[in-house]
Amino acid sequence: MRAMAKRDSHLVETFVRKKTVWRGRAVNFDVDTVKLPNGKLATREYISHPGAVGVVPFRDKDTVVLVRQYRHPVGEVTLELPAGKIDPRESILSCIKRELAEETGYTASKFTPLIRYWPTPAFADEVLHLFVATGLKAGKVNTDDDEFLEVVHMPFKKALDLVRRGKIRDSKTVVGLLACAVDR
DSSP, X not given: OOOXXXXXXXXXXXXXXXXXXXXXXXXXXXXXXXXXXXXXXXXEEEEEOOOEEEEEEEEETTEEEEEEEEETTTTEEEEEOOEEEOOTTOOHHHXXXXXXXXXXXXXXXXXXXXXXXXXXXXXXXXXXXXXXXXXXXXXXXXXXXXXXXXEEEEEHHHHHHHHHTTSOOOHHHHHHHHHHXXXX
């Protein structure tokens, strides 16, 4: 558990034990028993995730590269930033380079950290690391065997408009595009 500020001690739950109820290829489902600030015991069900990366690739100063793909849990084709799960013993930068190349075919001469956040801290421990990629050089898309997607080049302003209109709803894409807009 991370160190908490003394002023937060009345809010902190104390870990008692963990039970992993399912181990998957990408995530685990865990149930922890915790001691509440009032001394009672409670359970916390959550997804344990190794972390992920996402990248806002700028082909030029006004054009972003996104991917369209079907997402089974929501039953829709989504428009998203290139992204993926960090593999065991893989650095964040290596993962970003790998995902950008696999999903878009692009390599980049520069990666700049953008933001790091928890997409859903109420039920997952995933940390998402977002970067901006510039100095793109085209190459060949090389997706995983179970990954089917389409590369989309779009004016940055249009992508922001799609966020505002609720047409882009994927959290990493919303956060990444809005964080870039703040810096522009």
